[in-house]
Amino acid sequence: MTWPTDPWWELYLMRWDADYAHVVDAVVRPLAQDGPLRDTKFFLDTDWWRGPHVSVCFNASPQDKDALLARGLVPSTQKLLTALAPGRPVNPDHHQDLHERLGRYERRPAPLFPWLTDGTVGLRPLLPREHDAVDKDMEHAVRACHLALKDLECELFHSLATGQLRVHTYALDLLTAVAATFTDSDLRATYPSFASHSEAYLGSEAPEGTRTRWDQAYQQHRESVCERVRTIDHAAATSSLPAPIAITVEILRSVIDATHPLALFGGSALPGPAPTWQHSDFHRDLGRNQQWQSSVRHNAWFARYRLVLNFAYLHLTKLGLSPHHRFYTCYLLTQAAQDLTGTTASDILKGVARA
Incomplete structure (x- = not known):
């Protein structure tokens, strides 16, 4: 290219x-x-x-x-x-x-710091x-993805500005749709990536007490979150995703199909250098799981999924989803997927109950 x-x-x-x-x-x-x-x-x-x-x-x-x-x-x-x-x-x-x-x-x-002056413009x-x-x-x-999404994002910003769209709901829907659409089997194959994303934050830069607050929030909204994930997962499986989720997914697909994800990751689809695997118990399990590492290191599907997920994160952050709420959304999705599938992210990475 x-x-x-x-x-x-x-x-x-x-x-x-x-x-x-x-x-x-x-x-x-x-x-x-x-x-x-x-x-x-x-x-x-x-x-x-x-x-x-x-x-x-x-x-x-x-x-x-x-x-x-x-x-x-x-x-x-x-x-x-x-x-x-x-x-x-x-x-x-x-x-x-x-x-x-x-x-x-x-x-x-x-x-x-200091911040540039509020209300100013520069080049x-x-x-x-x-x-x-x-x-x-x-x-x-990354820039090719930004360019491909620009027209859609202008419309999404309009919907956000006029109150027709809420970024947190859109984020949960989109990430569920990405997991369901780009899997090589079903939701169980993909949601551990959300666990990895949220656990890295919880084990490093998250404020004290974050996990407890997130657990309480999930328990409070468990029924509605699970129903939302179930609905979007089914819509992805039946090609009936709502707009603009369907449009976003197709744009991401077209961008990814024009790349070579495994090459972009330097030939290894493993998620990050070894030091990042010390952030949490989840990541320490990853570091000890040689079977999992061998299975995904040169796996073209996993590299493709990782890349499209990263592009989705960038897109959501751009729309105003804060990094903290991005991690929180991934945490909610992980908990809901575990409840819906009767599995845990750690067990799936050990080869248990993977479709």
């Missing part, structure tokens, strides 16, 4: 209250429809680094970038952003501990998210 060689740029729109949906709906969409971005291919992103913000990312030669600036890209964006109703007050100091923990977990570059070179990111092929694949 041929990738753009021109530099990538990031138009950032600071919004400390993380009201990304209204920023995209009231600022980015007009810029793309009849503003300076109308002839520019771009993707959307959101991030917490140096303060919550929406990013409009595009590749352009220095000359084309200068032409966009000459058409008033930055002042036009600033005018629309300023016209938005002010966001709720946010004190960055209250987020310092959380962002420092996220910075370690996501390997983000320093400095994390800068687009940098890799991780401070030690060097894998250009994976970077290109």
Whole structure:
């Protein structure tokens, strides 16, 4: 696949209250429809680094970038952003501990503070998210996914801004659909990945007492969560997923089918370096399970599933699902899948009750 060689740029729109949906709906969409971005291919992103913000990312030669600036890209964006109703007050100091923990977990570059000024707009070179990111092929694949999802995400942000969609419900539905759609057997083959994701967080950067609170929340909502997972799992099996879940799944499928997932993971589908397997009892079991490691290390299906799941996580984070709530959603899905299948994630990885 041929990738753009021109530099990538990031138009950032600071919004400390993380009201990304209204920023995209009231600022980015007009810029793309009849503003300076109308002839520019771009993707959307959101991030917490140096303060919550929406990013409009595009590749352009220095000359084309200068032409966009000459058409008033930055002042036009600033005018629309300023016209938005002010966001709720946010004190960055209250987020310092959380962002420092996220910075370690996501390997983000320093400095994390001070935040850039709320309500401001700027243009800068687009940098890799991780401070030690060097894998250009994976970077290109991620950006290809962002580009493919852009039109859908604009519609989803509109639905979020108008109250027609809730990101937490959408997240549970999408992750269930991904697990059911991209499995090589059934839900039992895939949901341990959600256990791995949530347990890594619970065993490292989660605040004290998180597991207890999550357990209490699951018990309180157990019936409704299980019914939701059961419904989406059945819909995936019968090709009757609701929109926009079905559209998202098909876009992810098309992006994944254009890649070589095992090669993107460096030839090994194992989830992360060995040190990360010390975060929890679940991961220590993984580290000792040589049979499981041998079965998935060069498994093309597992690499494909891992990649599509990572792309789904990026998509959900962009829509405003916080990292903490992403881990929480994975925890809820794990508990529901265990109850629905009568299995545990650890037992499945030991070869018990796998279809």
